[in-house]
Every structure is written in C-alpha cells, then in structure tokens.
Amino acid sequence: MALLPIAGCSLADAPTQGPAGLRDDPLRLPGDALALVELAPVAPPEGYGRAKELAGGLTASFELALTDLEGVVPRVGALPPSPGVSEAVLVDAERWTLTLDAAVERVGPERWAMTIRGTLCRRDGACTFPEAEGDPNQTGPAVAELMEQIALRLVRRRSSDAAQTWAAPPSDDPYAVLLAGRAAATLYGQQDPPPEELIGDKAKDPVTRAVLVDPELALTRWVAGRRAMARGEHSQAQQHFNAAARGRPASAVLLADEAIAWAALGRIDRAATLWSAVRNLVGDDQRFLLPQARVALALGQLDEAAERLAPLSFGFERDPDLAALRVAIAEAGGAGEGYDLLLQSWEVAAPNDAEPTRRRLALRVRREEYEDALSFTDQLARRGAGDESERAQLALSAALGRFDEAAALAEGLGEDLTADRLRARAQPEARAEALLGDPSPYARLWRAEAILQGGDPKTALSEIEAVLKERPWLPEALELKAITLTAMGETAKAEATRALWARASGV
Structure with missing residues (x-):
C-alpha cells in the first residue's frame, strides 16, 4: 500500500461522517462545503481478456464510492453527475481531478494481480498518488483501500461502515459482476452502447442483460437507472434506483436519485419521503439542499423551502438555478418586500x-x-x-x-x-x-x-x-x-x- 505524502496523517485518521455537517471541521475553511471531483474513466488494462468490463466496473465503483463522502460530487468525463447530486450548487466548490490507472498481470495459471494507481490533484496543481493492489476478480478490497486514501486527502467524512460497503463484493455471482462492468462500460464510453433498436434486448443490450441476470445488484441497477433517466424514462429509472437503494441502504445518493425520479413523475409526496430519509442519513449535506427546497415549494411549505436554501447564501448571485428558485419561493408567498432584489440577483447569476x-x-x-x-x-x-x-x-x-x-x-x-x-x-x-x-x-x-x-x-x-x-x-x-x-x-x-x-x- 502506498502512503499519501501528507505529513502527520495516517489512514486511521480518515474522517467519518455524521449529520452534524462540516461546520465543526477544523481542517476546512468556510465555503469549502462541497467538492467536485472530475473522475476520468478508467482505461481498459492491456493484456487482460475482460479489460473493458473491469474498467467499467472500477469506474462505476469509484464514482459511487465517492458519493459516500460528505459533500463530494463526482463527475465522470462529459457524463452528467448522478441525478441525486446533479443540482448541487458548485460555485464555491473545491475542484479536484482523479485519474486511475489499472494494471493487471498474470501471477499463475489462473491467477491475476491488479494494481490501481491514482493521481488526485487539486485545482492549484498539488497532487497525491494513492495506490492499492488486489484481485481483478474481486476488486472491492482494492477500491476500499484506495478510497480510504482519497477520503483522507479530501478531508471528507464518511459513514462508519463505508469501508465495509466498498470492500464487499457487488454480487456472489462472478458472471453478474462481469455483466455489471460491461453495462457500466457502455455508460462511460469504454465500450460502444447498443444501437437504439437493440436497447431493451435481453441478449444484445448489456444493461438489460445485466439487470436480468442479477436484478438485485446495486451497481447494475444504478447504471440502468441513470440510462433510463437520461432517456426520459422516469418510471423505469425510479424502479432501478429503488432496487439499487435496497441493495446499498446506506447510500444517500441512491435515495436521492430515486427522489429525483419521483419528482420527475410528479409524485412530490414520494420524493419528500425519500428526502426525509436522505436527511436522516447525512443531515444537511449541501449537495441535496436545492432539490429538497424545490420539493418543499411544490408542497407549499414555503418556510421549509427557504430554510433549505439558507446555507447556500454564498451562491445567490452566482448560481442561476438557486437564484431562480429563490424567486419562485418569493412569488409563491406573494412577491412582497425584497422581490425586486431577488430578481436582480437572478439577473446577475444568469447574464x-x-x-x-x-x-x-x-x-x-x-x-x-x-x-x-x-x-x-x-x-x-x-x-x-x-x-x-x-x-x-x-x-x-x-x-x-x-x-x-x-x-x-x-x-x-x-x-x-x-x-x-x-x-x-x-x-x-x-x-x-x-x-x-x-x-x-x-x-x-x-x-x-x-x-x-x-x-x-x-x-x-x-x-x-x-x-x-x-x-x-x-x-x-x-x-x-x-x-x-x-x-x-x-x-x-x-x-x-x-x-x-x-x-x-x-x-
């Protein structure tokens, strides 16, 4: 295991997450509540027969694991973030890039060894180089080891059982895990997606086939839900996200994904229930405040909507969605005193x-x-x-x-x-x-x-x-x-x- 080049820190110091938020964290300055991590899709390793599946599975595993860190919004290439964090207000977010290189070599007749080397860089150019070794057929332990190092470098809380979740095998069926990686590879562009006429084909659509083989595999259902959401198939997306959340109940983002899908279906009551569950898990994590306020507004809970937005005051004149939502809340309350100032903030945010x-x-x-x-x-x-x-x-x-x-x-x-x-x-x-x-x-x-x-x-x-x-x-x-x-x-x-x-x- 490669240690991070940070003086005075050890992996045992990796922060754990609680719903108290970041206000009491002495290692972070005010305004640094969120972090955008630009994750490059893992390149398929050379000389390995299931390279694309491994690359897709690793990319999905790391993207989902990053969402378990408080305030972190991962984005893979040009792909939009997962729906549950897609409305995070990122105007003052820390900016990071993460590149992962997976190398696989044969160490026996039927045995392979994998090394994952990461390059994690802050916007100012300061980089660290986390590294982990493991088995390409059981990637969880290596993912967990690397994520511990990443969490330490980002100074991000996580739930106490996150490492166990990261290390656990996605499924007991190796073939289902292989198909999950193949499905993810089509999402991230590591493998060509099927043509439109084959989407939904049980044999020729990797996503559909992966769901069919193991409908309880959380990673597969998350990938399927994101594809369905992007295609405007909100009912299917909701079902996939629900299944993913059942398979990974400690994931706030999977609950948030389903809440977004319910809201898109017009079921604001269902969305509100899920947002309550998200708050029970992660408190007032700022990634989720904007969609929570939107749901409160739709339910006519104007004070609650305004309260949800209060911690985001730093972005009132820089994030157009946030500024527009403040105007909508004011209009629902009669557009009284201060309404024109809210409109002016919106003008500044959306020139x-x-x-x-x-x-x-x-x-x-x-x-x-x-x-x-x-x-x-x-x-x-x-x-x-x-x-x-x-x-x-x-x-x-x-x-x-x-x-x-x-x-x-x-x-x-x-x-x-x-x-x-x-x-x-x-x-x-x-x-x-x-x-x-x-x-x-x-x-x-x-x-x-x-x-x-x-x-x-x-x-x-x-x-x-x-x-x-x-x-x-x-x-x-x-x-x-x-x-x-x-x-x-x-x-x-x-x-x-x-x-x-x-x-x-x-x-």
Missing part, C-alpha cells in the same frame, strides 16, 4: 437569461412605473429577446402618451395599420374613430393592440378574449394575448398562452 429582466419589467408595469419599465427594454434585447423588447417599448411608449414614438416603433415592426391607429390616438378627435371599425377578428385584434399600446391592457385583453371565444386557436390572437398578459405582469399565464400559440402555429 444571458431574459426571464429575470422580463419579470423586473413586468413588476414595474404592475406598479404603473412605465418610465422605469422602459429602461429595462434595452437589457431585455441584450439578453436575446429583441422582438419582445421592441414590442415592450412600443406598449410602454404608448402608455406614456408618446403615440408618435410608438407609431414609429410599430412601423419598424412592419405593423403599418397599428402605426396609423397610434397616430390617430395622438389626436383626441380621431381617437374614437381609430378604435371603431368592422367586427372581423383581425380588425378587433388591431383595435386590441392599439388599446394595449395606449396603456389599457385589461380592456385589450377583453377584446382579445372575445376573438378567442369565436376562434380559440387563432395564432395571432394567442400571441397578442401572451403579450398583453406579460404587460399585466401575469408571467405564468403568459407562458401558458405562448405554449398554446406554439401549438396553434405549428412551432
């Missing part, structure tokens, strides 16, 4: 997203602060919503009584008839005539748009609803309704109407 700016503009429209709202239109355009920005400028200019300016904007949008009506609105004696006309749907929509641009979205909406009552799938009516709802600050209704417009337009 290319138009949605927070759209909502800040809508907030000012609801307050009838049209001049202030107009100042947000340029930023809306910079965030990729150019057409929407121009229409907002048009409506706000009209609301401010700048009808000639609004008419020029309408002409720029190719809406000459709207421009004529807006110019007519600038003349009091022509206003009534501009809003009268034939009762055809398009004439009524033009009137509605002129009314909207005149600063009366409620009346405009009534006109549009009258058209939709006769022609519910008229795309132009749905589009104008969405614009009107946005002007009224009804963001959710506007998004739903845009979805109807997309269906009606065949977009």
